[in-house]
Amino acid sequence: MSNDLLSKVIINTVAASDARMGGAPVVAMSNFGSGNQGITATMPVVVVAEHLGVDEETLARALSLSHLTAISIHSRYTRLSALCAASTAAMGAAAGMAWLFTRDINTINTAIINMVSDITGMICDGASNSCAMKVSSVVSSAFKAVLMAMQNSCAGANDGIVCADVEQTINNLCRLVINPMTLTDKEIISIMVAK
Structure with a gap:
């Protein structure tokens, strides 16, 4: 792997997630009650902050935005x-x-709209070491979404479930989770129990 910023974001975040999911006795920042979510909301921001050489207050503000955004969506x-x-x-x-x-x-x-367009539908099939692989996918998507947004590139408002408005886009994502994905959840559990 190269030593570029994206690689550093992925490596640091996935290593922390893999250690956490593997039972390493280390402390992790949680988000919405989950250490893995906390790692995902924290590590990419920390790596970018270190790359940019920002001060502690700026890092704290960026982490606050990251965690509050994640909590707002998940809630x-x-x-x-x-x-x-x-x-x-x-x-x-x-x-x-x-x-x-x-x-x-x-x-x-x-960036948020781009992410909803990119990774909507990734399922949770139980807490396991494979979570680190999913974390790799989502932090890669996050970084890509930011780069696209910085170039004024946004998923089209007529594409799939995304809209021009970020709040409506998030609400559309949550509609999928609340309604049809309830059946998906039951089927996932059925598959896991039958193993």
Whole structure:
């Protein structure tokens, strides 16, 4: 792997997630009651902050934005669902990274819309070591979404479930989680129990 910023974001975040899911006796920042979500909302922002050389207050603000964004999204749907919650935690990370790079609300909103367009539908099939692989996917998506947003590139408002408005886009995502994904959750549990 190269030593670019994206690789550093992925390596640091996935290593922390893998250690956590593997039972390593280390402390992790939680988000919405989950250490894995906390790692996903925290590590990408920390890596970008270190790369940019920002001070502690700026890092704290970016982390606050990341965690509050993730909490805001997750609080709109059921606590336990078929949607991989690392994906919504990574939407928070995208907000934090976008803020560090630009301090621009439109870039932050666009990054979240891009993420909803990219990774909606990733399922949760139970806490396991495979979570680290999903974390790799969602933090990669977050970084890509931020880069696209910084170039004023946004998923089209007529594409899939995304809209021009970030709040409506998030609400559409949560509608999927609350309604049809309830059946998905039951089927996942059925498959896991039958093993």
